[in-house]
Amino acid sequence: MLEIRWHGRGGQGVWTASNLLAVAAMIDGKHVQSFPAFGPERSGAPLMAFTRISDEPIEIHSMIYEPDVVVVLDPTLLGTSNVTEGLKKGGTLVINFSGSPEELLKALNIRKGEFRVFYVQATKLAMDILGRPIMNTAMVGALLKAQPLASEKAVEEAVRMRFGGKLAELNTQLIKKALEETKEV
């Protein structure tokens, strides 16, 4: 079983990102669970979402405290939330970040090699393609680069199911672009 924790802010589509990944993994034949850290939904407030993906039916129903992967949609959270909290040893971080690798490690307050760290300029890509700073699908793309938790085909299908029409097309394009541009520190 793989456990993913998503960090973002209200209105950025954090739970949608988690749901897209879960639906895609389900299409690939996995068992899935996706849920937000429940609370009143306030635009701009830091929030988390969680995804579980497993070959076996998922029994556990608690929040995720020791994730395998952490995805950060909003770089402004790096200074305020401890995004590495509980991350498993050798776990993976996927961050929306526009600075240098050194700056990223500093912002995360970790040493090189402590975790696998991937980054992409998701805000810029979202602005280029969607014309809006909604980074959730870009970060799904980045996550796929870091760890192929679902097939690209299944993700495309999940995006079509969620958005439909032109928006699905743009988001699929954004996911592909983010996947290409994601780099490992």
Add this chain to the structure above:
Amino acid sequence: MIPKVPLDKQIKKAVNGDEATAYAAKQSLVDVVAAYPITPQTIIVEKFSEFVANGEVYTEFVPVESEHSAMSAVIGAAAAGARAFTATASQGLALMLENLYIASALRLPLVLVVANRALSAPINIHCDHSDAMMMRDAGWVQIFAENTQEAYDTTIQAFKIAEDPEVQLPVAVNLDGFILSHTLEDIYMLPDEEVQKFLGGYRKPVKTYVDYLGKEVEVKLDPSNPISIGPLDLYDYYFEHKVPQAVAMEKVKEVVKRVNEEWFELSGRKYGDGVIDAWGVEDADVVVAVLGSTSGTVRYVAKELRKEGKKVGVLRIRLFRPFPFDEVRDLLKEVKVVGVMDRALSFGSFGPSFLEISTALQGIRNSPLMVNYIYGLGGRDVPPSHVKQVFNELEEIMKSGEVGKRLRFLGVRER
């Protein structure tokens, strides 16, 4: 065994628990839905109203002004012979309460989904079982689902159980608010026609012989065959009319078990024997008893502990009303220590499950030592570490033979 509808003929979908029960109600040929929105149940009636708006169902949807009216409306519908459904949570259930007693006493086979939520005050929208336990004496059948799949399966089964001629009682299907109601999980759904066949089509009210009509008629409000339902009934007959409610409850367990088996043959899914879903209890020294979604987390931890050689088990109570006393007694009589986890508290007493299980084990020689954990009130999360703590404490009790404090609060800050 290959189910009658193999998995490749079932519909795989990622849905949350609320949606799962809405789809189940949609497939169950419900005639009337009357509901009022309340978190975390709202998605159920929202989704169902979409089905109505899209013309996907033939259901009469009554958007009422309160939960009191919602229950009143479905009581009226069921009394007229309809298959009726509603859903609520927390304060909404509290507002329904006086009508819940009426629904069961009139022997109306309603189905109610409760997305379990804490009761005010303080105001809180998150999961606990205080709402469900408030209605435990209301004469309803109460079933608790562990996951989204079971919420779907159980909602369909609930109609079959409620409408069984031996039962004719309302059924409440409980799913944990947010933890199930708002969590996306992958589930399998049956094709519509298989669900409809399973339920035998639309509701068929039971028949009874009415002397003044000189014939057998369906028990429903029907102007062409007029009968009275729920008239004044004082000390001359009230008591005689309450005893059959208790008698009907006695039949429920067998019907729940039978429906569980029938569902298994149809879908390939079953939940223990229908009333209890036990894991590792047969040779266990230490057992945790629990309801709802936390059962999965407890089993997850128990499986890890088994790998370390600890003889632990999990007793998930699926059917809370009527309470399966005999089954619990048989399963727990050889166990050394039982920890009962309750997501509700009867203030001034213990958790509701603890009281029931204590009654089940009463009179057994060398009966298990018992301790009650109140957990998760107001949605407090139950991580595996808390469950491990419970198992550790139960092991200590087993070693020392001393129970110590019988009522414990799990995961609460010390004052």
